Amino acid sequence: xxxxxxxxxAFHHDLRSVVGNIHAHIQYLLSDHAGPLTGAQRESLExxxxxxxxxxxxxxxxxxxxxxxxxxxNHREPVDLEALAFSVVKAFQVSASHEGITLDFARSxxxxxxxxxxxxxxxxxxxxxxxxxxxxxQGGRVCVTVRGEPEYVILEVRDTGIGIPPHEIPRVFARGHxxxxxxxxxxxxxxxxxxxxxxxxxxxxxxxxxxxEVGKGSCFRVVFPA
Ligand SMILES: Nc1ncnc2c1ncn2[C@@H]1O[C@H](COP(=O)(O)OP(=O)(O)O)[C@@H](O)[C@H]1O
Ligand SMILES: [Mg+2]
Numbered sequence: 001x002x003x004x005x006x007x008x009x010a011f012h013h014d015l016r017s018v019v020g021n022i023h024a025h026i027q028y029l030l031s032d033h034a035g036p037l038t039g040a041q042r043e044s045l046e047x048x049x050x051x052x053x054x055x056x057x058x059x060x061x062x063x064x065x066x067x068x069x070x071x072x073x074n075h076r077e078p079v080d081l082e083a084l085a086f087s088v089v090k091a092f093q094v095s096a097s098h099e100g101i102t103l104d105f106a107r108s109x110x111x112x113x114x115x116x117x118x119x120x121x122x123x124x125x126x127x128x129x130x131x132x133x134x135x136x137x138q139g140g141r142v143c144v145t146v147r148g149e150p151e152y153v154i155l156e157v158r159d160t161g162i163g164i165p166p167h168e169i170p171r172v173f174a175r176g177h178x179x180x181x182x183x184x185x186x187x188x189x190x191x192x193x194x195x196x197x198x199x200x201x202x203x204x205x206x207x208x209x210x211x212x213e214v215g216k217g218s219c220f221r222v223v224f225p226a
Contacts, residue, residue, distance in 0.1 A: 005066045012063035019056050026052065065119075079121055081112040081153055081224075082146045088125040089144050092133060100138035103129075110148030112155075114224045116204040124200045127193040128157040128220050134186045135218070136161030148226070155222040163214040173198045173208075181214075 026049045028034060030042065037045070089105040096103035114121065125144075132142040140160040147154040162181045164172060171177045175195040182189065201208050205225050212218035 008066045009063060012059050015059050016056070019052060019059075023049070023052055076115050076117065079114050079116055079118045081114050081121070081155060082107050084118060084121055085125050085144050085146050085155060088122065088129055091126075092129050096133055096142065099133060099136075100140075101133055101136055102141045103133070104141070104143045106143065106145045108145070108147050110150070110226075112146045112148040112153045113226075114153050114204065114206075120200045120203065124197050124222065125155065125157075127197045128155075128222075131193060132157050132159035132161065132218070132220075134189070135159065135182060137185075140217075151226055153224040153226050155224075156219060157221075158217065158219040160217040163216055163218055164210070164212040165214055166212075169210050169212060172210075 026045055029037065030045055030049070086105055086107075089103060093103055129142065129144060136142060136159045142157065142159045145154075145156040145158070147156070162185055164179055164182075168179050172179065172182075173194045176191045178189055178191040198208055201222050206222050209221045209223065210218065211221075
C-alpha cells in the first residue's frame, strides 16, 4: 500500500510538470503571439485547455486521496460495516439497473463493527461490488451481505456471473492478472483491484475467501476479526 502511495505521489509530481508545460504552450498560442488564430483553431485550443484542466484536477484528486489513505492507515476507528456496505450498494444501484442486474443488500446477526479505516474499507467494498457487476451478464444478480458473528464480521459479495476457473482463483489477486473470460467480458479492466483489496483486507487483519464456479457465479467473502 505504501509503496503504491509513493509511486502515485511521484507520478503526480511528474504529471503536474508535464501538464504545466503543455498548458504554457496552449496559453502561448491563445495569446496570438505565434500569429493570429482562426475561430476554429481558437475553439479547439480552448477545448484542449479545458480537458487539460480536468486532467490536472483528476491527478490532484488522486494524490489527495492517497494522502488521506496513508493517514487513515495510521488512524483506526470503529467503522459500521453495515452502513458502509449499504452506501456502496446505493452508489452502484443506478448502473446495476442500467446493466439489467439486480443488486441486493442484506444484513444479519450482531452489529457488524470493524476497527480500521472507513476510506480503505469503502474502496474494498467498492472493488468487490464493481467486479461482481462487471463480470455478471445482463439478467444476473449481485447480493451484498454483512454478517456479525461472535468471532467474525463478514462482508460477502455474491454474483451469478461468469465465474473463475479453480486454478485461476489464487492468481486473480496478483497485480495485473486477468482471466481470459474476464478480459473478454470487460476489455477495459486493468487487474489491480483485487491486489489492492487484498492489501486492504490484510491491513485490517482480515482474509478474503473465494468460491466460484465457471458459468454459475462467484462469492468473495472478507472475514474480519470481530
Ligand atoms: N466477481 C468476479 N467474477 C468473475 N471474475 C472475476 C470477478 N472478480 C474478479 N474477477 C477476475 O479477476 C481479475 C482481476 O480482478 P481485478 O483485480 O479487480 O481487476 P479488473 O477488474 O480490473 O480486471 C478480473 O480481470 C477477472 O478476470
Ligand atoms: Mg476490478
